[in-house]
Amino acid sequence: MSEKKPRVSWKSEAVDKAFLEACLDEVTINGRDGTSLKGCSWKVVGEKLKNEHNFIVDRAQMKNRYDYIKKKFVTWVKLRNKTGNLYNPVTNTFSMSDEEWVAEGKLDKYVEKLRNAPLICPDLCTKLFEGVVSTGVHCWGPSSTLPHPAEEFSAHDMDEDHYTQMETDAPHASDESSGRSKHHEGQGNSKRVRRNIFDDDLREVGKEIVNVAKMLVESERLNREKKDDVDACMEKLEKMEWGEGDPRYDTALLLFGESADLRKVWLRLKTSSCESWVRNAGRKYRLFE
DNA sequence: GGTAATGTCATGGCTCAGAA
């Protein structure tokens, strides 16, 4: 007796954009539940779409849309990061030959979709999914042996001892970092104690990240029209005295070129946090091992 | 109208956390 759910149409770019913005706001304020949004957040996002666009959609539909956009984003990032490819941010398209499109399409079915329908709001997607999705050969998944990106991020903000300890304890880093440990059996209390210490630190780092993100969103609203502040970033970078050629220096430059938001985060970071932030990003871009 | 491409929905398998 289950009535068929009406099929929703996400054709309106305004709705899509509002959806992404609402998701981003909720992630900033309430954090994530795994790689997705929390239950209460879905409710808020749904309310916003209903109130602002008269767009009625349930949680499962929003989740599906979220997953779909995320998959496209993963493919988009892979293409964008490929050396030799030309991504045009103005047209939001890739300048690749037919052969390249075909070759990429064989590796990833979403390539063809991107070719015909560019990723909507790349900036919003980047903010929303960056650090959550995994791309390429280093993908994270339920069966992945690599660390979960989200927690990998946090772990890098720990001091090196902490991080090293975690790696020693968990050869399959994803077991711990994904929050889905497969190694319950035979693990003593010492691990649990260390994990508690780690969790406490994680919470602290999480608070810091949330605070920074909140400031980011607020600043985004107030300063959408303001010009970029590359010079200020460079000035702060020079003060770090890392020197050209240093991977940290190169990574920082890379990040400055990524987006205005990253530059804003950089400017707001405490000097003591700058290195771990850059190192974390460096690992992401494979500049650090 | 037929067909292919694209987007949305539904479901199964896997895993984990928490309760019993």
Next chain:
DNA sequence: TTCTGAGCCATGACATTACC
């Protein structure tokens, strides 16, 4: 220790759209 509920991912089915 076992059971149960929930989340995530992968995948296939189905609906819609665009093109010929």
